[in-house]
Amino acid sequence: MPPKKTILRDAAPYLPELTLDCVILSFHEDRLKVLLLRWKGTQEWSLPGGPIQRNEAVDAAANRILKERTGLDDIFLQQFHVFGEVERYNREEIRHKLKHLIDPDKWYERAVSVGYYALVDYTKVTPTPDAYTEQCAWWDVQHTPALLFDHNHIIHVARQALRTQLSWQPIGYNLLPEQFTLPELQRLYEAILGKTLDPRNFQRKMLSLGILERLAERRRGGAHKSPYLYRFKKEQYELKLKEGNLFFT
Amino acid sequence: MPPKKTILRDAAPYLPELTLDCVILSFHEDRLKVLLLRWKGTQEWSLPGGPIQRNEAVDAAANRILKERTGLDDIFLQQFHVFGEVERYNREEIRHKLKHLIDPDKWYERAVSVGYYALVDYTKVTPTPDAYTEQCAWWDVQHTPALLFDHNHIIHVARQALRTQLSWQPIGYNLLPEQFTLPELQRLYEAILGKTLDPRNFQRKMLSLGILERLAERRRGGAHKSPYLYRFKKEQYELKLKEGNLFFT
DNA sequence: GCAAAAGTGTTACTTATACACCCATGG
DNA sequence: CCATGGGTGTATAAGTAACACTTTTGC
Incomplete structure (x- = not known):
């Protein structure tokens, strides 16, 4: 006391x-x-x-x-x-x-x-x-x-x-709505890093982390192909974050 | 005021x-x-x-x-x-x-x-x-x-x-005397990281950073081959540190 | 049909990892 | 001569970077 x-x-x-x-x-x-x-x-x-x-x-x-x-x-x-x-x-x-x-x-x-x-x-x-x-x-x-x-x-x-x-922790989890598209996530990374990224490399790296889940629906509304919606797989995300092997370079 | x-x-x-x-x-x-x-x-x-x-x-x-x-x-x-x-x-x-x-x-x-x-x-x-x-x-x-x-x-x-x-800044510069051997630097990294490193890979990575200079002298004293002495190249070290491209993974 | 943005694969290159033997020295 | 620890190279695997065309949609 x-x-x-x-x-x-x-x-x-x-x-x-x-x-x-x-x-x-x-x-x-x-x-x-x-x-x-x-x-x-x-x-x-x-x-x-x-x-x-x-x-x-x-x-x-x-x-x-x-x-x-x-x-x-x-x-x-x-x-x-x-x-x-x-x-x-x-x-x-x-x-x-x-x-x-x-x-x-x-x-x-x-x-x-x-x-x-x-x-x-x-x-x-x-x-x-x-x-x-x-x-x-x-x-x-x-x-x-x-x-x-x-x-x-x-x-x-x-x-x-x-x-x-x-580099150590993917951040979209906190900044994006529950459902989002990969181009949206990419633009978020580009905004933070201040440079453009290649969409093929970005998608491959991001998906290979194993923390995203692709949903059946797509986002509609633009005069273009409809992008898939994704969401974070909470358990895998938290697990990898704890283990410290979530890198993005 | x-x-x-x-x-x-x-x-x-x-x-x-x-x-x-x-x-x-x-x-x-x-x-x-x-x-x-x-x-x-x-x-x-x-x-x-x-x-x-x-x-x-x-x-x-x-x-x-x-x-x-x-x-x-x-x-x-x-x-x-x-x-x-x-x-x-x-x-x-x-x-x-x-x-x-x-x-x-x-x-x-x-x-x-x-x-x-x-x-x-x-x-x-x-x-x-x-x-x-x-x-x-x-x-x-x-x-x-x-x-x-x-x-x-x-x-x-x-x-x-x-x-x-x-991972972002090599630290031997502050922790070691002006002259040191690569095995000494390796043991420092091992002490901080809490694991052993391969000496060939360690030396290659460390030397490839371009911030170490090998001196003519060697350290004497042990019942074994005398290791070379090195020192940090201060300008290159500071320069790379500022640019942020000093990684060690 | 056309403009806009999304989806997708391959290759070259760079980097990381795994691994073992000989050499110099002091005692 | 022998024990100790230092010095060194290569082959494989993994990861990163560069690059272009086709598809879907709304108007």
Whole structure:
């Protein structure tokens, strides 16, 4: 048992010098999207994030924020970097831009932030602003505005981390709806890797992992041959992920 | 400029809820070693680590601790995980074991820790205890004692991270003396990967990276053929590392 | 019928793996 | 002379990369 005594900083409901920021990514109309928040009474955008409660694990706080902003639970969420510089961004500029919203006694101190990224199904998300913001929306990750804090930098680092992780774990499982076509999956990989892939080689490699199941139906609607629908075979996917022999290079 | 006002927590010279822990690894007599500290008046060991100063970047704090405990500067040091659980370890047990050393008003609060690992040259290190400890020594990483806090767990996570990173960046550069033999490098890889490698395949792969230079001299001393000495070609090594095409699988 | 995108196989090349003998040295 | 560990090559298998045409669909 921890001691029962109360000291001053125990009174604060949050860990005062630690925050987290979530780079919540999805895939829609062949583009990677990132979820951003617009602060009340401004045209300023930032990543979702915030402080960590004193009795809350950091991972739990990331899940809480994800849940609050998207409505989604139980999602792939990955710590990718700690942003621990003393002057991560111009605090005076933030003070100026957000002065109508935040108590200067509580904010603008130096804070270290833990960066997380999440991969979510665009169709399942209900973007929801928080107490400080009035709009929550998807932005094309290639065309975000200039963000508050060091959030453009955080997105950049997240995308690098994601590219690295791609070799170790196929990611479509989290980013796509339950049913999808191989060309859709290929375009997702192309969006993340930032280069085009050969469809024959892509299909051969992806199918050889043994984690996809082809369904009887096809997707209809375009003026072209109808592609087959696939879905992930959950058990095989989880099994291979655990064994660590899911590579895609 | 940040505001000039002083609020209570500004008085603390450290960020109170954030610490870091360093898994400092080296290689000696064919074994991976980890640097541990023994706390004053006890037989209890822990990793080097500690709080972060209010005006100090987290990476800078890790470098400071590395420097203080080893005498080394400018070393490969890598953030690998944030340990953010609420109950990372039994605080009451720590309170009991270290009660003669630490002020109960300041310690035993929940703290989040950033884990770093460093790879250092065993021969260049002068193990140096800190203010709370009376011994600083290398332990075989396979045979550490039961450590304070959650430090056995932290070492375990560090080793996993190291194994993953091994594929992306050859690591002998940091762990070996300037001159070394290929069998020595191979034994280092074997120690990290936990399996034996074929010497012909190992040498071919390692040399094909183009970052090693064979010297004229050989290492003498054993009752066997004298192995060649090698050293890293610093420029090529750094260049390839930056380009990201240094793989070892 | 025509434009758009999907589906599909083969070959060359590169990389990884498996495997065994001789050589230099110190004692 | 002998025990120890270092140095070295080749053959096979696996994986990766490059490449183009036919099919289906909606309009």
